[in-house]
Amino acid sequence: MLALVSDFGQFCMLFAFCLSCYAIVSSFLGGRLGNRRLVETAERAVMAVCGLVTLTVFSLWYQLLNDNFNLQFVAANSNRAMPWFYKFGALWGGQEGSLVFWCWILSLFSVTAVVLNLKKNRNLMPYVVGVISMVTTFFLLVNNFVANPFDMIGVIRPGSPAATPFTPMDGNGLSALLQYWAMVIHPPILYTGYVGFTIPFAFAVAALITRDLDEEWIRTTRRWMMVPWLFQGVGILLGAKWAYVVLGWGGYWGWDPVENASLMPWLAATAFLHSVIMQERKGMMKVWNMVLILSTFLLCIFGTFLTRSGIVSSVHSFAQSPIGPFFSSFLFLMISLSAYLLLTRLDALKSENRLDSVVSRESSFLFNNLILLASMFAILWGTIFPIITEYLQNEKRTVSAPFYNKVNIPIGLFLLFLTGVGPLLAWRKTSTQSLKRNFTMPTLAAFITGAVFFAFGMRHFYSMVCLILCVFVMATIIAEFHRGANARRRQGESYLEALWILTFRNTRRYGGYIVHIAMVFLFVGFAGAGFNQDVQKEMGPGESLEIGSYSLTLEQVKNKDNANYASAVAVMKVYQNGKLIDTLLPERRFYKAREEPTTEVALRSSLKEDLYVVLSGFTPSTSRAVMHTFLNPLVSWIWIGGLVFMLGTVVCLIPDRHEKAMQKVAAPVEAEELAKA
Amino acid sequence: MKLRSVVRNHSRILPGCKAWNVLLWLALAMWPSTQFAQVFPPEVKKASEPFVCQCRCNHQLSACDMFGCGSAIPLREEIQGHLKQGKSQQQIIDAFVAKYGQNILSAPPKSAWVTPFAVLSCGLILVFFVIKAWTQRKPKLAAVSSAASMPDAYRDRMEKELKDLG
Numbered sequence: 110m111l112a113l114v115s116d117f118g119q120f121c122m123l124f125a126f127c128l129s130c131y132a133i134v135s136s137f138l139g140g141r142l143g144n145r146r147l148v149e150t151a152e153r154a155v156m157a158v159c160g161l162v163t164l165t166v167f168s169l170w171y172q173l174l175n176d177n178f179n180l181q182f183v184a185a186n187s188n189r190a191m192p193w194f195y196k197f198g199a200l201w202g203g204q205e206g207s208l209v210f211w212c213w214i215l216s217l218f219s220v221t222a223v224v225l226n227l228k229k230n231r232n233l234m235p236y237v238v239g240v241i242s243m244v245t246t247f248f249l250l251v252n253n254f255v256a257n258p259f260d261m262i263g264v265i266r267p268g269s270p271a272a273t274p275f276t277p278m279d280g281n282g283l284s285a286l287l288q289y290w291a292m293v294i295h296p297p298i299l300y301t302g303y304v305g306f307t308i309p310f311a312f313a314v315a316a317l318i319t320r321d322l323d324e325e326w327i328r329t330t331r332r333w334m335m336v337p338w339l340f341q342g343v344g345i346l347l348g349a350k351w352a353y354v355v356l357g358w359g360g361y362w363g364w365d366p367v368e369n370a371s372l373m374p375w376l377a378a379t380a381f382l383h384s385v386i387m388q389e390r391k392g393m394m395k396v397w398n399m400v401l402i403l404s405t406f407l408l409c410i411f412g413t414f415l416t417r418s419g420i421v422s423s424v425h426s427f428a429q430s431p432i433g434p435f436f437s438s439f440l441f442l443m444i445s446l447s448a449y450l451l452l453t454r455l456d457a458l459k460s461e462n463r464l465d466s467v468v469s470r471e472s473s474f475l476f477n478n479l480i481l482l483a484s485m486f487a488i489l490w491g492t493i494f495p496i497i498t499e500y501l502q503n504e505k506r507t508v509s510a511p512f513y514n515k516v517n518i519p520i521g522l523f524l525l526f527l528t529g530v531g532p533l534l535a536w537r538k539t540s541t542q543s544l545k546r547n548f549t550m551p552t553l554a555a556f557i558t559g560a561v562f563f564a565f566g567m568r569h570f571y572s573m574v575c576l577i578l579c580v581f582v583m584a585t586i587i588a589e590f591h592r593g594a595n596a597r598r599r600q601g602e603s604y605l606e607a608l609w610i611l612t613f614r615n616t617r618r619y620g621g622y623i624v625h626i627a628m629v630f631l632f633v634g635f636a637g638a639g640f641n642q643d644v645q646k647e648m649g650p651g652e653s654l655e656i657g658s659y660s661l662t663l664e665q666v667k668n669k670d671n672a673n674y675a676s677a678v679a680v681m682k683v684y685q686n687g688k689l690i691d692t693l694l695p696e697r698r699f700y701k702a703r704e705e706p707t708t709e710v711a712l713r714s715s716l717k718e719d720l721y722v723v724l725s726g727f728t729p730s731t732s733r734a735v736m737h738t739f740l741n742p743l744v745s746w747i748w749i750g751g752l753v754f755m756l757g758t759v760v761c762l763i764p765d766r767h768e769k770a771m772q773k774v775a776a777p778v779e780a781e782e783l784a785k786a
Numbered sequence: 787m788k789l790r791s792v793v794r795n796h797s798r799i800l801p802g803c804k805a806w807n808v809l810l811w812l813a814l815a816m817w818p819s820t821q822f823a824q825v826f827p828p829e830v831k832k833a834s835e836p837f838v839c840q841c842r843c844n845h846q847l848s849a850c851d852m853f854g855c856g857s858a859i860p861l862r863e864e865i866q867g868h869l870k871q872g873k874s875q876q877q878i879i880d881a882f883v884a885k886y887g888q889n890i891l892s893a894p895p896k897s898a899w900v901t902p903f904a905v906l907s908c909g910l911i912l913v914f915f916v917i918k919a920w921t922q923r924k925p926k927l928a929a930v931s932s933a934a935s936m937p938d939a940y941r942d943r944m945e946k947e948l949k950d951l952g
Contacts, residue, residue, distance in 0.1 A: 183852045464920035479909045487902035507838045509892045645825050726823030735823035
């Protein structure tokens with residue numbers, strides 16, 4: 110039965126590849142010849158591909174859950190002792206499975222795009238389907254012919270011309286790194302972000318091919334950009350949470366190349382989501398927006414290439430294989446296609462408007478984009494610098510946290526400043542009076558905060574500036590909500606009712622402010638890093654260590670053992686002002702199948718600070734426990750910021766009154782155009 | 787010898803549990819040396835800041851507390867040895883670069899630092915010229931241009947609705 114399901118999965122994957130190739134040809138041909146029936150068959154092929162890839166994924170899950178170690182992929186990433194949910198998550202724990210999973214998400218996105226555009230954007234859809242199918246075909250090509258998850262283990266016996274199948278008794282198990290709850294959801298969410306950026310890219314390429322560059326496609330693209338942007342953002346934060354809790358080094362962001370690879374497209378997409386407002390309202394920055402959409406997707410492919418090829422050192426080395434040349438060729442192809450289309454359509458992307466004043470919302474968008482892109486470039490530069498030096502000087506150089514922090518902290522602070530200033534500037538021109546009215550209170554609040562911090566002895570420059578700017582930005586956002594709510598109260602609404610109606614009457618604007626609040630919370634969390642403390646100590650039972658206002662006593666070290674791992678657990682009593690407030694259980698595990706050790710951090714978290722305890726190991730000479738304890742202020746605000754970010758983006762995605770009105774007008778017009786066609 | 791010593795001392799942590807001792811002995815016998823940890827004095831931590839750990843974590847040597855890291859402890863021990871010999875920070879850096887190559891340094895050379903700021907400066911200049919060009923551009927009749935670019939179906943509908951209103 111297992112072999113039958115495995116063969117069926119392989120057949121589905123191969124058939125999906127053939128259908129995807131067909132979808133490329135028929136969609137482009139249908140678009141070129143204006144043959145609607147051909148385009149419709151391409152759309153049906155996309156749906157069939159989705160069905161087939163779904164069957165492939167389910168058959169692979171079936172193999173994992175039933176321990177079919179005859180398959181190389183299952184034997185390398187699963188074992189009998191693993192709980193079922195990690196076997197389920199093992200699909201994206203290895204190279205082959207994660208590429209199939211990637212392809213599955215892409216096929217689901219493709220079907221959604223096709224279904225939602227059955228009656229609109231019809232002139233673009235042939236090319237949208239064609240581009241999406243190109244990307245799907247690439248992944249299916251890699252899966253079918255280079256990294257096939259259904260490849261079997263074979264043994265070449267002396268005298269035998271071919272390998273004979275071999276089934277090991279047990280598998281290697283999932284990487285110990287990945288056996289953590291967040292890792293069951295972090296990769297799917299992050300992949301949804303990465304993959305989702307394909308759809309805006311497809312719309313952009315389709316708009317360039319057809320030269321149909323009016324407002325409709327950009328409105329559609331903005332929404333398609335926002336969904337993966339949300340997923341990518343949440344995925345990045347979940348990755349940070351995983352790094353914080355699993356890696357046991359006391360931090361949440363290590364500027365690892367793979368972390369950088371996920372951040373770069375997110376930054377480019379953030380820049381687009383700001384500058385697209387300029388295009389929608391003023392008909393400006395059309396070329397720039399196009400560049401941003403194309404770059405976002407290309408950075409996703411570049412990031413995947415970095416992750417998978419192993420050309421840079423990373424803690425994410427669990428998913429490497431020699432598929433780098435395929436990704437680099439695909440990247441080159443996509444860059445060439447994008448550049449050609451963009452350069453040949455520049456005349457259709459001219460700005461329609463002029464700028465009335467330097468002190469205006471328009472200028473703030475320009476600076477916002479510059480800063481976001483500068484940050485992205487700095488990260489890109491740091492990530493590829495080792496590759497460049499190795500290529501040019503034949504000597505590898507490492508770029509680690511000191512570079513990224515020194516370059517990105519000032520850039521980030523300037524961006525935070527713009528987050529406060531930008532929304533308060535008026536479109537076209539901001540008068541001096543308006544500047545005074547809008548900025549007096551926030552500036553005052555920021556100065557008072559600075560004075561208070563200074564009086565209380567805060568001297569860490571960047572953290573202080575960051576917290577002052579957080580207060581400034583928060584004050585500007587609160588002032589915006591307050592002004593709007595007050596205006597509505599004149600119509601007899603209560604304050605809370607006014608806030609609610611205000612937000613949902615203009616979801617884009619106020620949802621955007623909520624996202625800005627999330628950014629403030631994130632920066633509050635980042636500012637805390639300036640005050641981190643840590644103590645490392647060898648400890649025996651009954652011994653204590655002091656950190657901040659806490660005293661931690663090691664009571665004992667307990668042993669645990671199960672089929673999956675053996676572990677040592679330190680029982681640490683936490684006292685504050687002589688009073689027992691908690692018992693923390695930092696753990697050190699040893700996963701038997703892979704012979705990999707991991708740390709399980711014990712955390713006591715509050716809004717003020719995290720008490721973070723790691724059992725680092727045991728001293729070789731005396732075998733006393735080595736405890737590494739960190740006191741990380743304000744870290745919780747990062748995770749709170751993540752939740753607020755989700756809320757704000759969801760609010761932005763809810764169509765407001767204006768958008769609903771536009772849709773009502775657009776629907777009959779589209780229907781009329783379709784009827785005429 | 788080392789493992790026996792570890793087990794003997796562990797039984798001091800957890801006295802009176804023979805079965806546990808056997809289990810722990812078996813577990814520790816399987817555990818690689820990465821289970822060992824060592825506390826270094828603050829001056830070693832400070833002196834290890836210019837270096838990057840070699841366990842593929844990309845962390846500074848002073849910060850790497852990664853599980854499975856097999857390089858942080860030997861490198862820190864080496865730094866401790868240099869400090870005991872009275873070597874300065876620069877001498878330690880030179881010794882490490884001579885032994886491990888430039889790849890051991892956590893900070894890249896000056897060219898890496900300059901580039902992002904050079905790009906940012908170029909971007910600022912570019913934005914300045916863009917703003918200047920856009921503010922000097924002759925005002926177009928935006929309303930007329932948008933109406934002209936409006937699809938026929940929209941324009942017909944708008945005119946019909948305006949007529950109905952009128």
